[in-house]
Amino acid sequence: MxxxxxxxxxxxxxxxxxxxxxxxxxxxxxxxxxxxxxxxxxxxxxxxxxxxxxxxxxxxxxxxxxxxxxxxxxxxxxxxxxxxxxxxxxxxxxxxxxxxxxxxxxxxxxxxxxxxxxxxxxxxxxxxxxxxxxxxxxxxxxxxxxxxxxxxxxxxxxxxxxxxxxxxxxxxxxxxxxxxxxxxxxxxxxxxxxxxxxxxxxxxxxxxxxxxxxxxxxxLAETTYRDVNIGLANQFARFADKTGIDVKKVIEACNSQPYSHIHQPGIAVGGHCIPIYPRMYLWNDPEATVVRSAREANAAMPSYAVDLLAAAYGDLAGVNVLVLGAAYRGGVKETAFSGVYGTVEALKERGAVPFVSDPMYTAQELTAHGLPPHNGEQVTAAILQADHAEYRELAAADLPDVRVLVDGRRTTDPARWEGVRRVVIGG
The missing domain is CATH 3.40.50.720 (NAD(P)-binding Rossmann-like Domain)
Incomplete structure (x- = not known):
């Protein structure tokens, strides 16, 4: 043909x-x-x-x-x-x-x-x-x-x-x-x-x-399902944070039964698909309240991650905070609807000074995407936003001044962060 x-x-x-x-x-x-x-x-x-x-x-x-x-x-x-x-x-x-x-x-x-x-x-x-x-x-x-x-x-x-x-x-x-x-x-x-x-x-x-x-x-249905599922997982994670429960263990236990397929909670839902298509479905079906609530829950997660940082660190006014990862997911050089934007904005709202680094982006590329690149400035707090494979090897020694790390994807190795308060969502 x-x-x-x-x-x-x-x-x-x-x-x-x-x-x-x-x-x-x-x-x-x-x-x-x-x-x-x-x-x-x-x-x-x-x-x-x-x-x-x-x-x-x-x-x-x-x-x-x-x-x-x-x-x-x-x-x-x-x-x-x-x-x-x-x-x-x-x-x-x-x-x-x-x-x-x-x-x-x-x-x-x-x-x-x-x-x-x-x-x-x-x-x-x-x-x-x-x-x-x-x-x-x-x-x-x-x-x-x-x-x-x-x-x-x-x-x-x-x-x-x-x-x-x-x-x-x-x-x-x-x-x-x-x-x-x-x-x-x-x-x-x-x-x-x-x-x-x-x-x-x-x-x-x-x-x-x-x-x-x-x-x-x-x-629309298959992508909206994923957004709703993640929204539910994020709601579970936030409740787990309040009650001192490890939501990861809870989800693993639930998913051991074939009728449960709970997704993983995290700092953001990004990309061209999952944040967008539920809205498109709502355009067709504005009465889909479950879809609307899940979308709102997921959109609120970057701000929630910053709340976790503030609870662990204290007042963020004037604090240099490094956001690890500009991409919407690990291993993909794409920032479409990435959680990095919501995270940076939430940090600014609390008076923090955000910087962004990503192993797939140069400083010039980050600037072109409207993100403040990290050029060696001293940072005392960090938020992991993208689950790049490189971050599995990241350690406290790589960011020696960081006192608190919020790992929004459960990507880092806890053993490498001794001496640093490491916080995870739902955990």
Whole structure:
């Protein structure tokens, strides 16, 4: 097949490489000229994605993957179009469709009869049928479901392990009609490989959920579940702090039974998915009080971590505090909705002087993200925000003036922090 992947970001580019590695001819379309230039040179535009550099060089070198800024022209050459353009929401969860609208209009301009269009960007329920289908029809003059096929098929991968996740998890597809769904299933069966899993209710592979709305809801539901679960764990942890209970032992005990799957508490829930998609679900379903409460509970955790620091240290006014980790999770160079921002703001509200360090970021990069870099200033307190592997080896000797450490991820080794008051959430 000839395939167009629209948006070559941290999900789109691995998808394009995956399709090309299966022998299909892929054109990646992106508005960023620098990304297009790097991809055409076989150079990875962002670090940290396992196996991407090797596979990118192989597929570009074989002439199976090219990139362009002309989306309409790329679509005109393609049998299938996969859309992974970012969708942003504001603090209230209201979607900003600007980038996706622009991409959809460009796709419509190049759309030809017989093409499959698959949206993988997480969307509010009903968007594929009610927004994209009319927009594609208006811009192309073609009839959805008759002249071209349209499906929603959510990405279900984590950055850093995209290729492994593509094999591990079933690919969900929902069409605006039965013919679109069949075409979507056939497409993904031709471009993906799947590991066999015995723990699934039906064989791994491509699962037709019946409608685009069901597929849209499935993605929102699975990510919202995680946010609600973490919110519950955080509530348990805060109660444990009040009562002198080690919540980690409690959760381990609960999860020894197959009916309990309590997640781990922590300082923050970050990234492009879990903090955002529950808000998107609430936009669809404002009566979902459980979802709203969990989101509020998780959003409050950076401030709670600073409260723990103040309780252990005392007045924080004028105190230099080092925040360890800018990334939203360990091993990933990404600050999207990271807890670092809430932590820094909460420290400032208490009069502290925050600094940030991260083994994956230079001081210049931290500054560019609006974060105050640590350049050797004396610090007497620290908060661990990201669970980078490097922090497992961190010791009191590395921060000799620190009196109190709040480990928001239970990452540090207690034995390495003798002489320092080490505080964990729920502990």
């Amino acid at each position: 000839n395939i167009c992947v629209v948006a070559l970001g941290k999900i789109g580019l691995p998808l394009a490489v995956q399709f090309a590695a299966k022998g299909h001819r892929v054109i990646g379309a992106d508005v960023n000229e620098k990304v297009v230039e790097l991809v055409n040179a076989g150079t990875e535009p962002f670090p940290g994605e396992f196996d991407l550099d090797r596979l990118l060089k192989e597929t570009v070198g074989a002439g199976l993957l090219t990139a362009t800024t002309d989306t309409a022209a790329a679509v005109a050459e393609s049998d299938a179009v996969v859309v992974v353009v970012p969708l942003f929401v504001d603090s209230e969860g209201v979607p900003d469709f600007g980038w996706m609208d622009a991409a959809t209009k460009a796709i419509a301009a190049g759309l030809k009869p017989g093409t499959l269009v698959s949206y993988e960007t997480t969307l509010p329920v009903g968007t594929t049928r009610d927004r994209w289908a009319p927009m594609l029809a208006e811009g192309s003059g073609l009839t959805p479901g008759e002249d071209f096929h349209l499906v929603f098929s959510p990405e279900r991968v984590l950055t850093g392990r995209v290729f492994a996740d593509l094999r591990r998890y079933p690919k969900l597809v929902g069409g605006i009609d039965e013919a679109s769904a069949r075409r979507g299933v056939e497409f993904y069966e031709a471009v993906l490989d799947f590991d066999e899993r015995a723990d699934l209710p039906r064989p791994n592979g491509v699962w037709d959920l019946g409608t685009s709305e069901a597929s849209e809801m499935a993605k």
